Amino acid sequence: MVQRTHGVGxxxxxxxALWAALxxxxxxxEQAKDxxxxxxxxxxxxxxxYMDALRTASTGVFFDDLEHHTPNFIRFKRxxxxxxxxxxxxxxxxxxxxxxxxxxxxxxxxALVEEVxxxxxxxxxxxxxxxxxxxxxxxRTLELGGQLDEAVGLMSVALSECHSLAAIYAQxxxxxxxxxx
Numbered sequence: 001m002v003q004r005t006h007g008v009g010x011x012x013x014x015x016x017a018l019w020a021a022l023x024x025x026x027x028x029x030e031q032a033k034d035x036x037x038x039x040x041x042x043x044x045x046x047x048x049x050y051m052d053a054l055r056t057a058s059t060g061v062f063f064d065d066l067e068h069h070t071p072n073f074i075r076f077k078r079x080x081x082x083x084x085x086x087x088x089x090x091x092x093x094x095x096x097x098x099x100x101x102x103x104x105x106x107x108x109x110x111a112l113v114e115e116v117x118x119x120x121x122x123x124x125x126x127x128x129x130x131x132x133x134x135x136x137x138x139x140r141t142l143e144l145g146g147q148l149d150e151a152v153g154l155m156s157v158a159l160s161e162c163h164s165l166a167a168i169y170a171q172x173x174x175x176x177x178x179x180x181x
Contacts, residue, residue: 029097037169039094040102040162046087047106047159051152053083054113058148073127073136076145077120083113095162102161105154112151116144 057079060072087110095103123136123144 033097034169036095036097037165039091040098041166041170043087043091043095043106044159044162044166046085047155047162050083050085050087051155051159053079054148054152054155057083058145058152060145062142062145072138072141073123076141077124080117080120080148085110098161098165100157100161102158102165105158105161109151109154109158112147112154116148116151119144119147 057076060075060079087106089107089110092103092106092110095106123140127134127136
């Protein structure tokens, strides 16, 4: 009889321990989603400004003024250099609990931008060191613009996901909240 009581008590303790562990995990997931919402709201504004500058650079190469031709590469480099962000991989890691893979898309997009920036820097160095003997072709500039456009596309989808999550957690205040009753 005593052994049965101990057995039931042991099973009960195991059930309570499992329930507590699962409940703790549930709470951690909810807190991670809340943090993701906070980071999404913070990153969305920064990302929007950054993407505007990148979009200007990436689309500018496709719509060059043929009458007053400005070398595509010079303008592309200038516009790309104007694009800057301080969004870090550490910030993106907080977005992982979001559905839709926004953190992964942003990380890949940022990596692609860095690769384009590296290629542009190499081409600019080559052009500068040639003493006028080498000029980056419009074809190469269009290629770099296409790569940059791919990065912008990835970040655009992720930005939409950030805005959606931010809208859940950071809704615009109502008139009552602003002005009282």
